[in-house]
Amino acid sequence: MAVKNSASAHAKRSRRKDAGASSLIPKLLKNPKTAMALALLFIDALLVSFIIANVPYTKIDWDAYMSQVSGFLGGERDYKNLKGDTGPLVYPAGFLYVYSAIQYVTGGQVFPAQILFAILYIINLGIVLLIYVKTDVLPWWALSLVSLSKRVHSIFVLRLFNDCFAMTLLHAAMASILYEWWHLGLIIFSAAVSIKMNVLLYAPPLLILMLQAMNISGIISALAGAALVQIVLGLPFLVSYPIEYISQAFNLGRVFIHFWSVNFKFIPEPIFVSKEFAVSLLIAHLVLLAFFAHYKWCKHEGGLLNFLCLRIRSFFSTSSNSLPKTLKKEYITTTMFVGNFIGIVCARSLHYQFYSWYFYSLPYLLWRTPFPTLLRVFLFVGVELCWNVYPSNPYSSVLLLCLHLVILWGLWSSSPENPCVSDKTHSRKEK
DSSP, X not given: OHHHHHHHHHHHHHHHHHHHHHHHHHHHHHSHHHHHHHHHHHHHHHHHHHHHHHSOOOOSSHHHHHHHHHHHHXXXXXXXXXXXXXEEOOSOXXXXXXXXXXXXXXXXXXXXXXXXXXXXXXXHHHHHHHHXXXXXXXXXXXXXXXXXXXXXXXXXXIIOOTHHHHHHHHHHHHHHHHTTOHHHHHHHHHHHHTTOGGGGGGHHHHHHHHHHHOOHHHHHHHHHHHXXXXXXXXXXXXTTOHHHHHHHHTOTTOOOOGGGOSSSTTSOHHHHTSHHHHHHHHHHHHHHHHHHIIIIITGGGTSHHHHHHHHHHHHTOOOGGGSOOOBOHHHHHHHHHHHHHHHHHTOSOOOGGGGGGTGGGHHHHHTTSSOOHHHHHHHHHHHHHHHTOSSOOHHHHHHHHHHHHHHHHHHHHSOOOOOBOOHXXXXXXXX
């Protein structure tokens, strides 16, 4: 009898497990956005496989990457001596570790590297779709826009740029922060910076978010973790040739070649390479950040200066009212994407691979504007077309700048949102 009861109980448990597993898929498919995201991942996996099999690979930076990695693996620690056919190494140390691993796995061959980057593309797309589903800003059909870029597919599986790794890690950092894993998010963010410096465009809005969501001890420990990542990764160079490493890997004053500029090709080259032009764009960048921080991101705290004063006072206060609040996922994503986009608008030069820096945020940003849907789609298509003009010309670059400014104006025109989740809403979600 005991054996019968045991067998019966076991059968019931098995049936419950099977029922739970079988009901999971219908639950997922009931949400059209989740179903759309899963379908996009499957379709895009087939697409990147087709591209690798049928579209010829064009070498741009691959040989230079492999030369720089070979020098590092050969024992060279002076950054000025790590060179390739495109010039000296200008990326932080994380780049060397990533591409050393790729060289080890692929033997420096392009085809197996393309397969790795195809996997990376799908991982990145999955993270981006997770962000979009969690934030619930776009309609389900608009999720397809993140898979509709010819240029971005090329950047990942036909060019193998390090931007792909940097942006995948950046998106992973954002996803971690949406789950309120701030320390993990900062560590991943720092790892992204160690591969390419453009990720620092996200730093100003990220700092605002940290001040809004964390106490002083949390901020210090999170920043310490991020700094530790940079120290550990750069240690072989910091202990041998520190000045050469810092000056080469974190050079913010590099002058890009005018020919490759996608956004300011209409500017005459003497002006384009001038220090005055660079300083003007930097000032515009800082002013725009300050305006958005004051009138948008900190609007509900009385503006940027008032917010900073309140936070400084709260660091020394024991009152429960002074504790940071839980931030809305939409607010976190909007703030980070807008902060990065301001940097894109003010960048002196955008090369073709730089499109990956903000393409995945474009649909989100467009649906954060008050524009009608038709205009949003028009702007998306217009930006994509500009990035597919090769070589860029004065007309395509003027059009791209105008489209960027229209999007920026739309973001400025949108109503500032309350950054915090109400206690009632948060408790309901936890239940």
